[in-house]
Amino acid sequence: MATSKKGASRVTEIPDHLLAEILLRLPAPADLARASAACVSFRRLVTNRSFLRRFRRLHARPLLGFRDHDGFNRALPPHPSASAARALADAADFSFSFLPSHCRWAVQDICDGRVLLHGLPERREQLPLFTELVVCDPLHRRYILLPPVPDDLAASVQHPDPMVRRPQCKPFLVPLDEEEEAATVEETTFTLIWMVHCKTNLSAFVFSSSSGQWRAVASRAWSDLAHGEGEFVIMARMHPVFFLRRHYAYGCFYWDWLLIKSKKLLVLDTRRMEFSMADLPPGEWSAQGLAIVEAGEGRLGLFGFHDGTASALSYTIARNKGRSPSQWQMEKRISLDSGYQYYIKDATGRYLLLRRTETSSLENSLTEYFSMDIKTLNLQRICAKQGTNMYGKCIYTNFPPSLLSTPTI
Structure with a gap:
């Protein structure tokens, strides 16, 4: 003793x-x-x-689960975050009952423990171009109602494509990069971007919680982005950014058109607030999904299913730095269990979310979800659900409800 x-x-x-x-x-x-x-x-x-x-x-904030159309799906044993995810599920309110009840709320994005939702009026045809937005912290049950986009900014937006019924607007949160996070004094500050897909151009507006104001930051004509490629201009107009998969790395957002078999990437540099185009690495990339990540030393990494191979996940790294890399090198091929169909459903700075179904029975089959750590490439089962829910998935990462957990709003 x-x-x-x-x-x-x-x-x-x-x-x-x-x-x-x-x-x-x-x-x-x-x-x-x-x-x-x-x-x-x-x-x-x-x-x-x-x-x-x-x-x-x-x-890195551990992955505690994901949210989809059915609600929050926490990580279950033997996932290493299972105990923290259980504590989160007991403490947090992912039904968002603490939000104002004057309208219905729909999740738009999740980032660093914060959830972005927009308000839905009772009648669908009344949905305005810019809806009401709220950023909330479901763990600490806090929220901030954002001010509306000023009339002069809203008036600057061209009318959305008349061939599409719903206005093509997409708000999303901006992750802090390492330099910004190191310089940030207040941990409750956040930034979001609201993109508007118009018939002839893209526009973007930014809201900062520090200033509490909206500002217009970028606008670019499709014809300028496509450099005279008429076929791409038509394709971009018909397939709005609203439907594209979004990726983030080194201060840039990327959108891919793989679902319509285009090898182009739309890029938004959040530091310069400029739109541009980039090309995917050579080869046939599957519409089962890809994820653009930070590979280290300023180089982009790309996870995806290459050449139609469903049992192996390819990891390709850009040899040169920059937001529009031109040289890529295959780094690894990660073997996956045969007899299953895999899809990349979401990605953060540290994790991939994979969905797996049996190839022999895709209807009403057991759907499993896995997390992959992009640093260690470890694959961990999160949970399983009956049937194949095709709605979007949003990874939720946060420190568990303990001494490390602080309000993000």
């Missing part, structure tokens, strides 16, 4: 700045939570706001 007390006293004699460096290197939030329970001095250090900010910057 005396030896135990002596050992404990030696640990607590370590200077706080050295102890902080040790605790920052713990691999997972759960390890930090256990360490904080060891003694009062550990707890005091770990709960310090400055320490927690540093820990959250060094460690």
Whole structure:
């Protein structure tokens, strides 16, 4: 017993700045939570706001589940985030009952523990070009109603394509990159972009919670983006950005047209607020989905199903840096279980969400969902559901409801 007390006293004699460096290197939030329970001095250090900010910057938010048309689907055992996901499901409100009830709310995007929703009027034909938006934190049950887009900005938008009934607008949250996150003092600040797909051009508006205001940031004609390619201009007009898959890496958003067999990527650089076009790597990429990620050293990485192979996931890395890479190299082929059809349903800065169904029975079959860590390439089963839900999926990542969890709004 005396030896135990002596050992404990030696640990607590370590200077706080050295102890902080040790605790920052713990691999997972759960390890930090256990360490904080060891003694009062550990707890005091770990709960310090400055320490927690540093820990959250060094460690990726764990994937706790995903949301789809059926609601929130938490990670189940044996997924490594299962216990944290259970605590989240008990504490959070993913039915959003704490939001104002004057309209119905539909999820548009999820990013860094925040959820973006837009309001739906009772009658579909009354849906305006710019709907009411709210950003909320379902874990801490907080929300912010965004101000409407000013009339002068709304008036600058050309009328959406008359061939499409619904206005082609898409709002989404902007992740903070490492430099911005390091410079951010307030952890509750956020930015979102509202894109409008018009018949002849693309427009974008930005809202910053710091200023509380909307501003117009970008507009580009389809004919300029396509550099005179008439066929692409027609294709872009007929298939709005609203329906495209969105990717994010190094301060740029990317949209792919694989579902209509085009190898073009639409790019929005959020630093310059400029639209441009880029090409996919050579080869036949499957409409089962792809994910553009950060491969390190400023280079883009791309996960996808190549040349129609359903049992192997290809990982290709750009050899040159930049938002429009021109040289790609196959890095790895990740073998998947045969007899299944895989789809990439969503991606964040650290994880892929894969859907798997049996190829022999696609209707009313068991649908399984897996997470893949893009750093380690580890594949972990999240959960399983009956039938194939084709609606969009949004990964939810956050620190679990514990000492690491702080309000994002």
